[in-house]
Amino acid sequence: MSTTEPQRLTEFSRGAGCGCKLSAAELRSALDAMRVPLPTRPEVMVDPSSADDAGVFRLGDDVALVQTLDFFTPIVDDPATWGRIAATNALSDVWAMGGRPITALNIVAWPRAALGWELLGEVLDGAASVLADAGCALVGGHSIDDDEPKFGLSVTGVVHPEQLLTNDAAQPGDRLVLTKPLGVGVLTTAVKRGLAGRAAEDRAVDWMCHPNRSAAEAAVAAGIRCATDVTGFGLVGHLSEVLRASGAAAELEVASVPVIDGVRELVEAGAVAGGSQRNLDDTDHVDWAGVTTTDAVVLCDAQTSGGLLLAVPPHLLPEVMAPLGPEGAWVLGTVVEAGPGDAPLITFTDGR
Template identity: 55%
Template sequence: MAYRLTQYAHGGGCACKIPPGELENVVRGLLDDPQLTPTSPAGELLVGLDDGDDAAAVRLDGDRAVIATTDFFTPVVDDPYDWGRIAATNALSDVYAMGGTPLVAVNLLCWPRETLPFDLAAEVLRGGAEVCAQAGCHLAGGHSVDDPEPKYGLAVTGLALADRLMRNDAGRPGLPLSLTKPLGVGVLNTRHKATGESFDEAVEVMTTLNADASQAAVSAGIRCATDVTGFGLLGHLYKLARASGVTAVVDSAAVPVLEAAREAVRAGYVSGGTRRNLDWVRPYTDLSGVAEETALLLADAQTSGGLLVAGELPGAPVIGQLVPRGEHIVVVR
């Protein structure tokens, strides 16, 4: 029997994230509660909840910082091996987005044991293990639960130089914006879930590690970056520009997009997560210069997307720049 894993979940990939506006309301009260601050912390917290960065960072000693993150989601493709590869690549990306190197990861597996056979779960885990091996990251154990919906991902610990972290609040006027992967995997995944059509180019994008791009950015002295995942390019760029106190100007014609994604948007394969992303950023974004189709692609909920960096990287198109804060936090032209 052939199983379509995407049919066993209400959403898929990073499109199943809690909407960003709702999430910010949930965590807002955690920032200022003194009872939630450790009395004798083992290390200095360098990056926490304040600006919605990709991972937490704590100083270990004078130069080194430990990076901690976790990411898991429902099936984004029907093939279990590819889903495992995509989920692992996506989880490791949070460490790369901070300028770190993954050190060790543990599996997070939720599985409907009475609905789906465990040989499919084994393929998911195999895909995740192969990506960790490719990344030079130990994969050691994990945790599993019986769950009505299948979910998979990793909790990852990494290392970085404390004074070379890449973060949301380090953007400055005059810096260019570069994007290392094309957009559009969200709408193609939505089409795949609805029709069963496969898109090899989307899988290739989602299983490409951000390791090389991260290393190049750190070596170039770049200190402001994020990865583009469930909140879309516009959502993650809005958080970056808001934290940095600048305005981000995007040249929509320069943003790389998978060709099949444009037709998928025109055909209506747009996830609810993408539409919620656009609703969230619209009050802070000047979209008057682009069509709704373009706006939806820029807000497309990506899974395992590229790095968005405030600086120039070899091979990565420059898609805009940071300028002094204006009327809008993001401007799309």
């Protein structure tokens, strides 16, 4: 009878999930340091300049390619679940652009001396099951030896150019809609630090494995044009990218922001990931008046496989909300005119 303890994947990672990303400020610094102009072509419809979820390349009048990649360190210990989360997260970038994923490539970094190949097989199985459900073909991949395991996918999709969702199309008056509650970064950090148990992890996993496909389809069907998915930069970070790209500002109603049960208590117990803290540190453009420290952390919590953030014209709101239901979409604020000069991008109201 073996007494060997199961290997914990999270023990091999310094960060967890999308919380291991470089911060938005760090990424801006790196891109600003580039001296060579970004190569481009006339067919490029979306490039890195707007910090959108994927690149888009027009192939013809009726079709464009959507290209993205996403990978990260283990966020859970179960290998198949990690694979499922990673695939759901990678596919989300295509859905966030209004596209349909068609092919994917695996990206693998694996410590050959420390973790068995059967564990990697389980990771790949988990991802493959999600791709199959999405109708997305796995056509290959690439692997390297690395002391820290990492897994993700490069995904290619297609979209009709007139149905493209981008992060630069928010207009004053649009209502902001989020399709998943916040807090998976807090929950997974709490589990890793021994502050929470299996029930907390299960809540996080349920949301991380919930695909954004239906939310994207509802947005496209309603005629929405502005969307992004909320991942490693947190709600405030990704909303800020939308506002900068759109030349707008926003008012959020803190009480209307959906938060997974138990998350605020875990923040107060110290379950704040490094990535979430970096997000919070990069909020000079936010007026936090009236917001508690706990809520500020939640609003900046680094999400993995988070929901879609939609900017919805008020007259289209019923068409978006109805198919998603009260537990699948929450209205949490409004896009407003940008203020002058150094005016904050994001302010908060009590919703009254």
